[in-house]
Amino acid sequence: MSDTSSQTVDDRRETGPERAGENRPKGRSIKPLALLWPYVKRHIGLVFVAAVFLVVAALSALTIPYLFGQAVDAGQGGQSGAQLLDTIDRYFFYVLAAAVAMGILSALRFYFVSRFGERVAADLRTDLYSKLLSLSPRFHANIRSGEAVSRLTADVSLIETFLGSSASLATRTILSTVGAIIMMLVTNWQLGGTLLLMIPLAMFPVMFIGRIIRGASNKAQTKLADAGAQAAEALDAIELVQAYGQEKQRQASFTTAAEEVFRAALKRITARAFMILAVSIMLLGGMVGILWLGARSVANGNMTPGELTQMILYAFYAGSGFGMLAEVWGEVMRAAGAADRATEILNERPEIRAPATIVPTAPDHRGHLVFDRVNFSYGQADAPALKDFSLDVRPGEFVALVGPSGAGKSTVFRLALRLFDPQSGRILVDDVAATDTDPALWRAQFAYAPQESALFTGTARENIAFGALGAVSDKQLIKAATMAEAWRFLEEKGGLDANIGQKGRSLSGGQRQRVALARALVREAPILLLDEATSALDSESEGLVQKAIATAAEGRSTLVIAHRLSTIRRATRIVVMDDGRIVEEGSHDTLVAKGGLYARLAEMQFAAAAAE
Numbered sequence: 303m304s305d306t307s308s309q310t311v312d313d314r315r316e317t318g319p320e321r322a323g324e325n326r327p328k329g330r331s332i333k334p335l336a337l338l339w340p341y342v343k344r345h346i347g348l349v350f351v352a353a354v355f356l357v358v359a360a361l362s363a364l365t366i367p368y369l370f371g372q373a374v375d376a377g378q379g380g381q382s383g384a385q386l387l388d389t390i391d392r393y394f395f396y397v398l399a400a401a402v403a404m405g406i407l408s409a410l411r412f413y414f415v416s417r418f419g420e421r422v423a424a425d426l427r428t429d430l431y432s433k434l435l436s437l438s439p440r441f442h443a444n445i446r447s448g449e450a451v452s453r454l455t456a457d458v459s460l461i462e463t464f465l466g467s468s469a470s471l472a473t474r475t476i477l478s479t480v481g482a483i484i485m486m487l488v489t490n491w492q493l494g495g496t497l498l499l500m501i502p503l504a505m506f507p508v509m510f511i512g513r514i515i516r517g518a519s520n521k522a523q524t525k526l527a528d529a530g531a532q533a534a535e536a537l538d539a540i541e542l543v544q545a546y547g548q549e550k551q552r553q554a555s556f557t558t559a560a561e562e563v564f565r566a567a568l569k570r571i572t573a574r575a576f577m578i579l580a581v582s583i584m585l586l587g588g589m590v591g592i593l594w595l596g597a598r599s600v601a602n603g604n605m606t607p608g609e610l611t612q613m614i615l616y617a618f619y620a621g622s623g624f625g626m627l628a629e630v631w632g633e634v635m636r637a638a639g640a641a642d643r644a645t646e647i648l649n650e651r652p653e654i655r656a657p658a659t660i661v662p663t664a665p666d667h668r669g670h671l672v673f674d675r676v677n678f679s680y681g682q683a684d685a686p687a688l689k690d691f692s693l694d695v696r697p698g699e700f701v702a703l704v705g706p707s708g709a710g711k712s713t714v715f716r717l718a719l720r721l722f723d724p725q726s727g728r729i730l731v732d733d734v735a736a737t738d739t740d741p742a743l744w745r746a747q748f749a750y751a752p753q754e755s756a757l758f759t760g761t762a763r764e765n766i767a768f769g770a771l772g773a774v775s776d777k778q779l780i781k782a783a784t785m786a787e788a789w790r791f792l793e794e795k796g797g798l799d800a801n802i803g804q805k806g807r808s809l810s811g812g813q814r815q816r817v818a819l820a821r822a823l824v825r826e827a828p829i830l831l832l833d834e835a836t837s838a839l840d841s842e843s844e845g846l847v848q849k850a851i852a853t854a855a856e857g858r859s860t861l862v863i864a865h866r867l868s869t870i871r872r873a874t875r876i877v878v879m880d881d882g883r884i885v886e887e888g889s890h891d892t893l894v895a896k897g898g899l900y901a902r903l904a905e906m907q908f909a910a911a912a913a914e
């Protein structure tokens with residue numbers, strides 16, 4: 303964050319990229335800033351050093367007008383030519399020395415204060431991200447989309463600006479303003495007192511216009527963000543826009559948005575122009591006023607020319623100090639809002655936690671998965687997603703879960719992975735209950751391949767190794783890819799270093815599924831949870847995926863949410879779900895013969911495949 307002290311009132315916020323978090327809501331009070339104390343405390347040494355430089359730099363700045371005044375008066379005395387020159391040289395040397403000292407101290411203050419701000423921001427960001435990763439999907443489902451990321455980026459940036467710049471700016475402005483006022487009164491209490499009464503009067507219009515500018519500025523930025531989002535959406539779906547010939551309509555709505563941005567900006571510019579006018583008149587007018595009153599005092603013999611110089615400089619300090627405080631106040635309130643939101647996440651307790659005494663998972667890893675009369679609903683207001691659900695997947699068994707949409711199949715997986723805990727009933731692996739052990743140990747017993755085959759931007763190596771429970775060699779990765787029928791195409795794309803594009807988009811659907819299977823295979827967990835993709839694959843891909851599933855299932859207990867007849871046929875048992883319950887169980891043939899829900903589903907869903 304840049305130090306803003308050197309900028310004048312009319313170029314702050316006017317130039318450069320949009321400040322991070324400009325549109326984030328402000329806090330209602332500064333109280334939440336106290337929540338940052340644990341982070342500040344960690345670097346208390348740094349705070350102390352920064353505070354020392356801050357105070358000393360502010361005090362050294364206050365000596366400059368005094369020395370100037372002394373220099374001016376020294377030049378007035380009835381000294382001889384050589385003496386006079388000598389005195390002038392001496393005083394100007396003092397002023398220069400004070401200026402250099404102030405420069406050095408300010409640089410050191412800037413370094414330590416900014417370093418402190420950045421340090422706390424880095425700590426806070428790391429803690430927030432780690433907390434966000436530990437919070438359950440329920441928390442993430444309830445927080446507005448993008449909000450978690452905003453807290454990690456924009457809010458932390460606001461706190462960083464506060465600690466690394468605004469707090470120091472405010473402290474030293476208060477120091478130098480109070481110091482300047484005292485010095486004004488000491489120099490000449492009548493003139494000082496008169497000016498002191500005038501400063502708040504002059505500040506009023508500045509603060510009033512400042513408020514208008516901030517309002518207009520926020521509006522312009524919101525409009526700009528809306529227009530940007532609209533443009534991004536259209537450009538992201540450029541194929542669709544062009545295919546439907548929607549370029550003109552899209553252009554028209556963007557033009558409207560761009561014009562609105564312009565109008566909002568115009569309001570802000572106009573208000574700022576008035577601000578520049580008011581500030582210029584007040585500054586210059588103020589200076590002229592002081593000079594006038596001062597000149598009269600000097601003429602009357604109530605004041606020396608040096609004291610007048612001193613007074614003008616201190617008045618300038620005090621005037622700009624008030625202006626700066628009004629500006630910084632907004633940043634402080636914004637940081638308070640950010641601190642409130644950031645700590646709200648930090649104080650959140652993860653819903654899924656390890657118990658006080660952890661039962662270790664079974665060492666022999668047979669993979670015996672049991673659901674014992676499980677009842678579960680997502681929220682208090684939601685209908686139960688699983689009702690009295692009991693299922694026993696024996697070691698090495700291959701069980702296919704089928705059922706209509708919304709039956710609760712994915713919920714079974716979520717509970718098995720302990721992303722949620724049931725309201726009643728138990729889930730066990732090899733006789734150890736999920737709630738009795740550590741979530742990480744529990745989840746290490748499962749290899750999960752989701753329907754979407756979500757892959758991460760990066761290389762094949764990174765994506766497959768993602769599944770591993772510890773360090774893994776290239777040889778093991780290649781073995782897993784080979785078993786998942788993924789190695790042949792990956793090899794052509796550059797092997798383990800193959801870049802699979804953003805979210806794996808440079809692979810075909812079938813290829814993505816096989817990389818996801820390789821990721822599950824490398825895990826060497828006793829239970830495989832596989833959510834089969836619903837999208838159709840050509841028969842060659844289908845064959846390869848089937849082969850990969852067969853290999854993956856070998857030697858493990860496998861639970862598959864099955865959509866393909868070929869997968870279902872492979873199952874030792876088919877479990878049919880409807881409305882959160884198991885309604886039928888058996889082999890394909892017995893279930894078809896029974897003529898129940900499965901028979902109907904099979905007729906609708908699998909007819910085409912069966913005909914092949």
Ligand SMILES: Nc1ncnc2c1ncn2[C@@H]1O[C@H](COP(=O)(O)OP(=O)(O)OP(=O)(O)O)[C@@H](O)[C@H]1O
Nearest residue numbers: 443680681684687706707708709710711712713714
């Ligand atoms: N996060 C959630 N919050 C609230 N309700 C949910 C949530 N996820 C699922 N449900 C509800 O729980 C029920 C079971 O959903 P689930 O996703 O397990 O069904 P499914 O059998 O996997 O369906 P599909 O085959 O369409 O994926 C549905 O009624 C669904 O609306």
